[in-house]
Amino acid sequence: MNIIGGIEKAEKGILGISGQSLAYMNERMLSLYRRKHLGYVYHKNVTFENENTLRVFKNRTEVNKVCLMEGNLPTSDKEISIDGLYAENNEISLKDSIKVNGKDYSVSGFVALSDYSALLKNNTDMMLDANRFYVGLVTDEAFL
Numbered sequence: 001m002n003i004i005g006g007i008e009k010a011e012k013g014i015l016g017i018s019g020q021s022l023a024y025m026n027e028r029m030l031s032l033y034r035r036k037h038l039g040y041v042y043h044k045n046v047t048f049e050n051e052n053t054l055r056v057f058k059n060r061t062e063v064n065k066v067c068l069m070e071g072n073l074p075t076s077d078k079e080i081s082i083d084g085l086y087a088e089n090n091e092i093s094l095k096d097s098i099k100v101n102g103k104d105y106s107v108s109g110f111v112a113l114s115d116y117s118a119l120l121k122n123n124t125d126m127m128l129d130a131n132r133f134y135v136g137l138v139t140d141e142a143f144l
Contacts, residue, residue: 003015003022004038009022009023010022010023017033017037031143042057043055043056043057044056044143046100046101051132052131052132052133052134053121053132053133053134054082054100054134054135054136055116055121055133055134055135055136056080056100056135056136056137056138056143057113057135057136057137057138057143058137058138058139058140058142058143059073059074059137059138059139059140060113060137064113064114064115065114066081066111066112066113066137067111067112067113067114068081068109068110068111069084069109069110069111069112070084070094070109070110071094071107071108071109071110072108072109073108073109073111073137074108074109074137074138074139074142075108075139076139076142077138077139077141077142078104078105078106078142079105079106079107079108079138079139079142080098080100080105080106080107080108080136080137080138080142081107081108081109081110081111081136081137082098082107082109082110082111082134082135082136082137083110083111083112083113083116083119083130083134083135083136084110084111084112085119085130085134086119086130086131086133086134087107087110087134089130089131090131092107093107094107094108094109094110095107095108100136105138105142111135111137113135116135119133119134119135120133121133
């Protein structure tokens with residue numbers, strides 16, 4: 001599954017789709033391939049200097065849809081919606097700026113995700129930590 005999803009490269013042979021080998025696709029091309037052919041929900045983890053972790057998803061439209069609590073979902077590649085409990089615990093307001101991987105994002109909304117009703121970073125975690133771990137949504141363009 002990891003090879004078909006483009007997460008790992010095949011040690012032998014060639015896996016291709018529509019005449020293109022996955023081995024030669026960059027991350028942007030792999031992301032487009034996953035979106036078009038597999039429908040996987042992928043995320044990116046960003047760990048900050050203070051050791052807080054943001055798990056970034058592109059906006060979900062098919063499964064595990066988003067519950068918008070306040071504000072708006074991102075409409076540009078300069079906006080992000082984040083978990084409302086984390087925002088409250090860390091005194092983040094709508095329109096505040098968050099720097100993620102060197103890029104500034106404006107907080108457009110507060111959200112809750114059905115698969116993250118308890119903000120567990122790992123499946124083995126026993127307690128949620130809404131002070132140090134949170135989820136966020138960006139547009140498809142910003143996710144790439």
